[in-house]
Amino acid sequence: MKPPIIADSSALVSLATVTDSNYSQAIAIARKIKEENLQVVIPGDVFSETLNVLGRKSSHQIALGTAETILNSNSFIIAETNAKIRDNALTIFKNQAQSVSFTDCLVMAFADHFHTKTIFGFDEIFRKNKYQRLGLD
Secondary structure (H helix, E strand, C coil): CCCCEEECHHHHHHHHCCCCCCHHHHHHHHHHHHHCCCCEEEEHHHHHHHHHHHHHHCCHHHHHHHHHHHHCCCCEEEECCCHHHHHHHHHHHHCCCCCCCHHHHHHHHHHHHCCCCEEECCCHHHHHCCCEECCCC
C-alpha cells in the first residue's frame, strides 16, 4: 500500500472555490487521487482551518457542503494531532521564515509521521522543505 498524501487547506479551499486561481489544478489532482484510489490524510487542524476560510471567503453553506463531502468520502481521513506531531511541527516552525504558518508546519509534521513526502497543497514552502506537492513537483 502506498503511503498517504497529506492535505493542506490551500488545496482543499481551492477545490471548493470555483473562482480560486488553483481551482482547475485542484480538480485535476483530486480526479487523480480518486482514479488511483489514493488515501488522503487531513490533519484535524487543517479541516478546521479549511471550514473557517470557506465560511469567511464563500459562505457557511459552501463550508458545510465541503465538510460533508470530506466526511462522506472514502478518499479522505481526518487525523488528529498528537503530542509527538505537535512537537515536531514546533521544531519545523522554529526553522522557517516569518511568513510560514504553524499549520503548514503541522502538515509537514504529519507527512513525517506518516512516512510520506507527498502533500496535496499549493504552498511553495512544502517544496522548499523537500516535500513533493502532488501534481506540481
